[in-house]
Amino acid sequence: MQNRQAMRTRKWNQWRDRLFSLLGLSVTTLGVVVLLALLVDVFMDGFARLDFDFLTHFPSRRPERAGIYAAWVGTLWIAVLTAAMAFPIGVAAATYLEEYARKNWLTDLIEINIANLAGVPSIIYGLLGLGIFVRWMDLERSILAGGMTLALLVLPIVILSSRESLRTVPSSIREASYALGASKWQTIRNQVLPAAMPGILTGAILAISRALGETAPLITIGALTYVAFLPKNPIGSEFPFFNLDGLMDPFSVLPIQIFNWVSRPQKGFAINAAAAIIVLLFITFVMNGIAVYLRHRSQKKVRW
Numbered sequence: 588m589q590n591r592q593a594m595r596t597r598k599w600n601q602w603r604d605r606l607f608s609l610l611g612l613s614v615t616t617l618g619v620v621v622l623l624a625l626l627v628d629v630f631m632d633g634f635a636r637l638d639f640d641f642l643t644h645f646p647s648r649r650p651e652r653a654g655i656y657a658a659w660v661g662t663l664w665i666a667v668l669t670a671a672m673a674f675p676i677g678v679a680a681a682t683y684l685e686e687y688a689r690k691n692w693l694t695d696l697i698e699i700n701i702a703n704l705a706g707v708p709s710i711i712y713g714l715l716g717l718g719i720f721v722r723w724m725d726l727e728r729s730i731l732a733g734g735m736t737l738a739l740l741v742l743p744i745v746i747l748s749s750r751e752s753l754r755t756v757p758s759s760i761r762e763a764s765y766a767l768g769a770s771k772w773q774t775i776r777n778q779v780l781p782a783a784m785p786g787i788l789t790g791a792i793l794a795i796s797r798a799l800g801e802t803a804p805l806i807t808i809g810a811l812t813y814v815a816f817l818p819k820n821p822i823g824s825e826f827p828f829f830n831l832d833g834l835m836d837p838f839s840v841l842p843i844q845i846f847n848w849v850s851r852p853q854k855g856f857a858i859n860a861a862a863a864i865i866v867l868l869f870i871t872f873v874m875n876g877i878a879v880y881l882r883h884r885s886q887k888k889v890r891w
Contacts, residue, residue, distance in 0.1 A: 629864050636862035656817070662867070673741050674791055677744075677745025682780070684750060705744055714807055715736070720736060720808065729836060730833065741795070744794045745787075748789060752790070753779065788878050796875060799870065841866065
């Protein structure tokens with residue numbers, strides 16, 4: 588009698604496992620199909636519009652003459668600036684919290700707040716950037732203000748992912764380094780961080796992807812929808828051959844340009860928006876590809 592009951596229970600559990608697997612596969616397939624349908628629709632509408640003139644012309648009231656020159660250049664500026672600020676600060680904060688900070692009520696409070704900040708709506712960061720960077724620091728509608736705002740937006744993601752990566756490093760690596768006479772900083776710099784770098788770069792990929800697609804924070808701080816000029820070239824012809832004046836120039840980005848075009852009734856602007864989406868996807872894939880390549884190189888160097 589007990590054997591029959593055990594067999595029934597086993598069959599019921601196997602049936603539930605198969606049902607759950609089938610449900611998970613169906614949901615995943617549905618998401619992929621919807622994504623592919625959206626991509627196919629975008630490519631069918633906008634691929635024919637992609638040409639050299641579209642990439643090198645400024646916006647215009649006429650859809651056939653409008654381009655995304657200022658938008659994609661501004662997107663690159665914002666992406667590089669956001670990564671340059673969020674990545675080192677986030678990794679340093681995660682390293683301190685995980686390796687140096689004592690476990691007490693203060694660090695618990697900091698950890699809770701960082702976790703909560705990761706789920707705060709992006710418009711809140713836009714209001715924060717408007718109040719601090721644009722008005723209080725008097726940065727106006729500049730690339731620097733936009734980059735700092737998006738850096739605040741993705742900073743909790745970088746910190747959380749970096750901390751999780753640091754936790755996966757076996758304690759035996761630290762103990763072996765200490766046994767050989769290395770200091771704590773030498774152990775972290777030469778052993779712990781290189782071992783955790785693949786996971787840290789995975790978090791950076793997610794952070795950059797989110798920053799590239801954000802619109803609300805940049806609109807809040809006053810990013811322009813029509814820009815007929817480029818920021819100043821950061822590479823100069825005279826010593827020190829580097830110029831940061833372009834950081835204070837107004838800017839636009841591809842998500843804002845796309846939002847502006849899809850809100851217009853003319854069909855030509857809808858086609859332009861589809862073409863701009865393709866360019867934005869390409870930039871996102873390139874940035875993520877660079878991060879994936881760096882992660883792959885880090886993984887090859889790690890030998891546990």
